[in-house]
Amino acid sequence: MTAKRLTWLMALLLTALTGTAIADKDDESKSDDNNESSVRTEHRITIDGNKVPYNATAGTIALRNNKDEQRASVFYVAYERSDIGDKSTRPIIFAFNGGPGSSSVWLHMGVLGPQRVTLDDQGMAPDPPYGYGPNDQSILDRADLVFIDPVSTGYSRPTDQADGDEFHGVVQDFKSIGQFIRLYLTRNQRWQSPKYLVGESYGATRAAFLTSHLHDQYGIDLNGIILVSPAVDFQTIAMAAGNDLPYVLYLPAYAAAAAYHGRVDLKGQDINAFLQDVESFARGDYSDALFAGHSLSPVQRGKVVAELARYTGLDARWLEQADLRPRVGWFAKELLRDQGRHIGRFDARYAARGWQANRPNTEFDPSYEEIYGAFSSAMNDYLRRQLNYETDDEYRIIARDVHPWDYGRYTNRYVNAGPPLAKAMTRIPGLRV
Numbered sequence: 001m002t003a004k005r006l007t008w009l010m011a012l013l014l015t016a017l018t019g020t021a022i023a024d025k026d027d028e029s030k031s032d033d034n035n036e037s038s039v040r041t042e043h044r045i046t047i048d049g050n051k052v053p054y055n056a057t058a059g060t061i062a063l064r065n066n067k068d069e070q071r072a073s074v075f076y077v078a079y080e081r082s083d084i085g086d087k088s089t090r091p092i093i094f095a096f097n098g099g100p101g102s103s104s105v106w107l108h109m110g111v112l113g114p115q116r117v118t119l120d121d122q123g124m125a126p127d128p129p130y131g132y133g134p135n136d137q138s139i140l141d142r143a144d145l146v147f148i149d150p151v152s153t154g155y156s157r158p159t160d161q162a163d164g165d166e167f168h169g170v171v172q173d174f175k176s177i178g179q180f181i182r183l184y185l186t187r188n189q190r191w192q193s194p195k196y197l198v199g200e201s202y203g204a205t206r207a208a209f210l211t212s213h214l215h216d217q218y219g220i221d222l223n224g225i226i227l228v229s230p231a232v233d234f235q236t237i238a239m240a241a242g243n244d245l246p247y248v249l250y251l252p253a254y255a256a257a258a259a260y261h262g263r264v265d266l267k268g269q270d271i272n273a274f275l276q277d278v279e280s281f282a283r284g285d286y287s288d289a290l291f292a293g294h295s296l297s298p299v300q301r302g303k304v305v306a307e308l309a310r311y312t313g314l315d316a317r318w319l320e321q322a323d324l325r326p327r328v329g330w331f332a333k334e335l336l337r338d339q340g341r342h343i344g345r346f347d348a349r350y351a352a353r354g355w356q357a358n359r360p361n362t363e364f365d366p367s368y369e370e371i372y373g374a375f376s377s378a379m380n381d382y383l384r385r386q387l388n389y390e391t392d393d394e395y396r397i398i399a400r401d402v403h404p405w406d407y408g409r410y411t412n413r414y415v416n417a418g419p420p421l422a423k424a425m426t427r428i429p430g431l432r433v
Helices: 003-013 105-112 170-187 202-218 245-260 271-295 298-312 316-321 328-334 366-386 418-427
Strands: 028-031 037-047 050-064 070-081 092-096 115-117 132-134 144-148 195-200 224-228 341-343 351-353
Touching (some): 092 105, 092 202, 105 115, 105 144, 105 195, 105 366, 132 366, 144 170, 170 202, 202 224, 245 271, 245 298, 245 328, 298 316, 328 341, 341 366, 351 366
Parallel strands (some): 092 144, 195 224
Antiparallel strands (some): 028 037, 037 050, 070 144, 115 132, 341 351
């Protein structure tokens, strides 16, 4: 697979298109004494003009503690190309989203899997009822896929004897996913396969920690990890008092959103040249101004405020009142306030009307609400009707009961999975990130 194609696929997280394919089903169900169950179905799909036969398995794997007591059941959906006999050279990808508390539905039915939620070219959902169809941009032709729902998300649950806190934390989370991966590789004879992780948002945090953990705990060396919208070092995203780094890093995204909604004058530049100017300002005068704090001269402060207003489309007086530090929720609410609308945090192209125009922050995220129903409807229908996985349990797209999340040794400090990832990269020379 070319890097260009993979990059484009990752960009489809919220802008999935429809495809054309064919599919057949022939299911095989099984369960065992470990309270595990799985259903296998046979399908075909057309990718890049080529017909690809594959097996889909929807099921659960039991996680046990060192006393051999089952503590959780982890739900997964796996896809294996069925016209390849020897799997030892066939890449396998383990994929998950973030949250923490999100199922893997977004990567599963928005980007990588063989079925994709039907949205328009701008990523907008139609009016219900929603639809889904074959994903002719899936990478199933090149790699087998395993989508993992962390404990408490999707159909994954702790047992009645276990406490969810055993899994709802930084360390607990990546250890449980690591145990799942080891079991899956063992049972499906995939230890020799090239192995990859795809993690989105907090899933990228998980992937970074996992890379080192899998090596240390099990001797599982990955060939690569793909980080989508990654949150690896939380200092880069936590807009807390005394931490100015996120304001510098977010500014180009603010400017891109403002340009998309026509709130800034590009002065004849294309968007790339405009954003290069914003990045230079962010690294230079803006960063210097934040560092200077109240020692910044009135003249310099006025210049910085004017540049911020030009790049973000926000009112200069408002930026002055925000002490040059527009928070994400404030920016999302303020950019289109004169229209009575606010923009999305996950995807700034989305905009919607709120019910409290005078609020300083957004009431909800339009980019989540726009597609939540479409993905929920598609996933629930697809699992039961196409994959023949029948249960009356709720498929939790988002599990809110994972909070408060246990940050363990990262309590009162920023979570940073960068050092463990760097450690893994030095010890696994072939690892690609």
